[in-house]
Amino acid sequence: MRIYVCVKQVPDTSGKVAVNPDGTLNRASMAAIINPDDMSAIEQALRIKDTTHCQVTVVTMGPAPAEGMLREIIAMGADDAVLISAREFGGSDTFATSQIIAAAIHKLGLGKEDMIFCGRQAIDGDTAQVGPQIAEKLGIPQVTYAAGIKKSESLILVKRMLEDGYMMIEVQTPCLITCIKDKSIKPRYMTLSGIMECYSKPLLVLDFEALKEEPLIELDTIGLKGSPTNIFKSFTPPQKGVGIMLQGSDKEKVDDLVDRLKTKHVI
Amino acid sequence: MNFNSTDIHSFRDIWVFCEQRDGKLMNTDFELISEGRKLADERGSKLVGILLGYEVKDIAKELGGYGADKVIVCDHPELKFYTTDAYAKVLCDVVMEEKPEVLLIGATNIGRDLGPRCAARLRTGLTADCTHLDINTKKYIDFLSTSSTLDVASMSFPMEDTNLKMTRPAFGGHLMATIICPRFRPCMSTVRPGVMKKAQFSQEKADACQIVMRHVELSPEDLKTKVINIAKEAKKMVDLIGADIIVSVGRGISKDVDGGILLAQKLAEAFGDGVVGGSRAVIDSGWLPADHQVGQTGKTVHPKVYVALGISGAIQHKAGMQDSELIIAVNKDETAPIFDCADYGIAGDLFKVVPIMIEAIKETKNA
Ligand SMILES: Cc1cc2nc3c(=O)[nH]c(=O)nc-3n(C[C@H](O)[C@H](O)[C@H](O)COP(=O)(O)OP(=O)(O)OC[C@H]3O[C@@H](n4cnc5c(N)ncnc54)[C@H](O)[C@@H]3O)c2cc1C
Ligand SMILES: Nc1ncnc2c1ncn2[C@@H]1O[C@H](COP(=O)(O)O)[C@@H](O)[C@H]1O
Numbered sequence: 001m002r003i004y005v006c007v008k009q010v011p012d013t014s015g016k017v018a019v020n021p022d023g024t025l026n027r028a029s030m031a032a033i034i035n036p037d038d039m040s041a042i043e044q045a046l047r048i049k050d051t052t053h054c055q056v057t058v059v060t061m062g063p064a065p066a067e068g069m070l071r072e073i074i075a076m077g078a079d080d081a082v083l084i085s086a087r088e089f090g091g092s093d094t095f096a097t098s099q100i101i102a103a104a105i106h107k108l109g110l111g112k113e114d115m116i117f118c119g120r121q122a123i124d125g126d127t128a129q130v131g132p133q134i135a136e137k138l139g140i141p142q143v144t145y146a147a148g149i150k151k152s153e154s155l156i157l158v159k160r161m162l163e164d165g166y167m168m169i170e171v172q173t174p175c176l177i178t179c180i181k182d183k184s185i186k187p188r189y190m191t192l193s194g195i196m197e198c199y200s201k202p203l204l205v206l207d208f209e210a211l212k213e214e215p216l217i218e219l220d221t222i223g224l225k226g227s228p229t230n231i232f233k234s235f236t237p238p239q240k241g242v243g244i245m246l247q248g249s250d251k252e253k254v255d256d257l258v259d260r261l262k263t264k265h266v267i
Numbered sequence: 268m269n270f271n272s273t274d275i276h277s278f279r280d281i282w283v284f285c286e287q288r289d290g291k292l293m294n295t296d297f298e299l300i301s302e303g304r305k306l307a308d309e310r311g312s313k314l315v316g317i318l319l320g321y322e323v324k325d326i327a328k329e330l331g332g333y334g335a336d337k338v339i340v341c342d343h344p345e346l347k348f349y350t351t352d353a354y355a356k357v358l359c360d361v362v363m364e365e366k367p368e369v370l371l372i373g374a375t376n377i378g379r380d381l382g383p384r385c386a387a388r389l390r391t392g393l394t395a396d397c398t399h400l401d402i403n404t405k406k407y408i409d410f411l412s413t414s415s416t417l418d419v420a421s422m423s424f425p426m427e428d429t430n431l432k433m434t435r436p437a438f439g440g441h442l443m444a445t446i447i448c449p450r451f452r453p454c455m456s457t458v459r460p461g462v463m464k465k466a467q468f469s470q471e472k473a474d475a476c477q478i479v480m481r482h483v484e485l486s487p488e489d490l491k492t493k494v495i496n497i498a499k500e501a502k503k504m505v506d507l508i509g510a511d512i513i514v515s516v517g518r519g520i521s522k523d524v525d526g527g528i529l530l531a532q533k534l535a536e537a538f539g540d541g542v543v544g545g546s547r548a549v550i551d552s553g554w555l556p557a558d559h560q561v562g563q564t565g566k567t568v569h570p571k572v573y574v575a576l577g578i579s580g581a582i583q584h585k586a587g588m589q590d591s592e593l594i595i596a597v598n599k600d601e602t603a604p605i606f607d608c609a610d611y612g613i614a615g616d617l618f619k620v621v622p623i624m625i626e627a628i629k630e631t632k633n634a
Binding site for chain 1: 348350351352355375376377379380382383384386387388390391392393394395396411414415416417430432436437438439441442443444445446447448449450451491492493494495496497498499500538539558563571572593594595601606608609610611612613614615616619620623624627628631632
C-alpha cells in the first residue's frame with residue numbers, strides 16, 4: 001500500500017503582504033511555508049504508516065527550491081518524494097495543475113489499495129479544487145474536508161465535516177481524501193534521525209519530457225496559456241475612508257457615539 | 268453524447284445548482300437565484316435552477332419566487348443525502364445534455380466538493396469562492412470604479428465581451444482578482460454564502476415558475492462511497508449571516524474572557540436582537556465555537572451595525588466584515604488597523620467603555 005501526499009509550498013499570507021505596483025504579489029518578499037492544511041494530510045498519512053508500515057510518498061509541483069520542503073517532510077517520516085517541475089507547467093490553474101499531478105501519479109502507479117491525501121485548500125488561492133480534480137482525472141472516489149481517517153482492513157472510514165456537523169463516510173480504495181486542520185491532528189516534528197537521513201532518501205524529479213507523453217496530459221490545457229481560467233484583472237480594494245475617532249473621556253466618546261447613532265436612526 | 272466544452276456558441280442560459288439538506292433549501296440558493304436573475308437579465312437569457320434530492324419536488328417552486336424561470340428536479344432515493352459520486356453524475360449528465368452557459372454553485376462544504384469534480388468532468392474552468400459577478404462590461408467597469416484603486420478611465424475594455432467576469436479575493440484578501448473562462452463552457456463558479464443579496468420574494472413569480480421533473484439513472488457501480496451516518500451539532504448555530512447587529516470580540520477580551528463575552532452579549536441585546544461573533548484568535552483559543560468566526564476563513568457578514576471589541580483588524584478579519592453598513596470599533600491601541608475601516612472609533616479599554624455604552628443606549632431607547 002502506498003499513500004501519495006500532495007503538498008504545496010505557499011507564501012505566508014499571515015504577516016505583512018507586499019504587493020507590486022502592477023497588482024501582483026511580491027513573492028520574493030515573503031517567507032515560503034508548507035501549506036497548513038497539507039500538514040494535516042502529512043500527519044494523517046504518517047499515522048497510517050505508523051500502524052501499517054505503508055509507503056508514504058510526498059508529491060509537489062513547483063519550482064526547484066521546493067526540494068527543501070520535500071526533504072523536511074521526509075525528515076518527518078515520509079519515505080520518498082516527487083518534484084514535478086518544468087517551465088511549461090508554470091502558471092497552471094487548478095484544472096491544469098490537477099491534470100499534471102494526476103498524470104504523474106498515474107505514471108508512478110496507483111494500486112488497488114493506494115490512497116492520495118491532499119490538503120483541503122492552499123492559502124495562496126483558497127480554492128480547494130486541486131484535490132477533487134485529481135480524483136476525477138484518475139477516476140477514483142473522493143472525500144473532502146476530512147477531520148479523521150480510519151483504516152481497518154480494506155475499509156476506509158472518513159469523518160467529513162459539514163458546516164453544522166459531520167458525516168461518516170465509507171469509501172473504497174483507491175481514493176483521494178482532502179484533509180483539514182483539527183485539534184486531533186497535530187502535525188509531528190522532524191526527528192533527529194529523519195533529518196540525518198533525509199538527503200539519502202529517493203527524490204524523483206519529473207520534468208516536461210517525463211510527462212508529456214502521458215495519456216492524462218492534454219498539451220492544450222496545461223501551463224499559463226492552456227489553463228481554462230485566466231486572470232482578467234487583478235486589483236487592490238480601496239481603503240475605506242478612515243472614519244471618525246471620537247474624542248474626550250470614555251463617557252464623552254460614548255455620548256458622542258450614541259448621539260450620532262441616533263441621528264442616523266440606528267438606535 | 269456529443270458534448271464539447273469548447274463549442275462555446277452552443278451554450279445558453281444561466282443555471283444555479285440549488286443545494287438542499289434534509290429536504291430543505293438553503294439560504295445560499297435564494298442568494299444565488301437572486302444574483303443569477305440579474306445575470307440572466309444582463310445576458311437576455313433564462314434562469315434555471317437545478318435541484319437534486321429525494322421527494323423534493325414540492326420545495327422547488329419557492330426558487331421561482333426569487334427569480335428562477337424554471338427548476339429542473341432530479342429525484343432519486345440515492346440523492347437523499349449528498350454523495351460526490353451520485354450528485355456529480357446526475358448534475359454532469361444533465362449539464363452535458365442541456366448545455367448551460369453559466370453554472371453557479373454555493374461555496375458551501377458540499378458545493379466546494381461538487382464544483383471542482385464536475386468542472387474536471389465537463390472539461391471547463393471553475394473559479395472558487397466568488398464575491399462578485401458580472402456579464403455586462405459596463406456594469407463591470409462601474410464595479411471597478413467603486414471597488415478598486417485602478418484608474419478605470421485610462422483603461423480600455425472589450426465592451427462586447429460576454430464572458431462571466433468572476434471576482435474573488437486572493438492571497439488572504441490582500442488582492443482581488445477577476446477571472447474569466449474564455450475558451451470553455453459552462454463558465455462555472457462557486458459563490459461565497461452570505462455575499463449576494465437575496466431578492467424580495469414574490470408569490471406570483473413562484474406560482475409561475477415551471478417545474479420539470481427529470482429521469483435519473485444511477486447504478487450501484489456509480490457509487491463508490493457510502494454515507495454511514497450524519498451527525499448534527501446539537502447546539503443551535505448562530506445566524507451571523509442573517510443578523511442585523513453583530514458585536515464581535517477579539518483577543519482583547521483575554522484578561523476576562525467570560526466577562527468580555529457577556530459584555531458583548533449585553534451590548535448586542537441593547538442594540539436589539541444582535542448576535543455575538545469573534546475573530547479567529549477567539550475561536551482558536553476555544554473561547555467561542557467555530558460558527559462564530561467572522562473573516563476570510565469564517566463568515567462574510569454585512570449587518571447594519573458591526574461592533575468590533577478588542578479586535579486588531581487583520582486583513583483576514585476585515586475581509587469578512589468591511590462591507591458592513593456601519594462599523595464601530597473599540598480598541599485600546601489607537602493605531603490598530605481596525606480603525607481604518609471603522610466609521611466610528613473609540614480608543615479605550617473595552618471593559619470600561621462597553622458598560623457605559625450599554626447604559627447610554629438603553630437610556631436613549633427608553634427616553
Ligand atoms: C489564512 C488565514 C486565514 C485567517 N482567517 C481569519 C478569519 O477568518 N477571521 C479572523 O478574525 N482572523 C483570521 N486570520 C487571523 C488574523 O490574521 C489575525 O491573527 C486575527 O484576526 C487576530 O485576532 P484579534 O484581532 O482578535 O487578535 P489580536 O491581533 O491579538 O488583537 C487584539 C486586539 O485587542 C486590543 N486589546 C487588548 N486588550 C484590550 C482591551 N482591554 N480593550 C480594548 N482593546 C484591547 C489590542 O490592542 C489588539 O489590537 C487568518 C489568518 C490566516 C493566516
Ligand atoms: N502545486 C501543487 N503541488 C502539489 N499539491 C498541490 C499543488 N497545488 C495544490 N495542491 C494540493 O491540492 C490542495 C488544494 O489546493 P488548492 O486547490 O490550490 O486550494 C493543496 O492543499 C495540496 O494538497
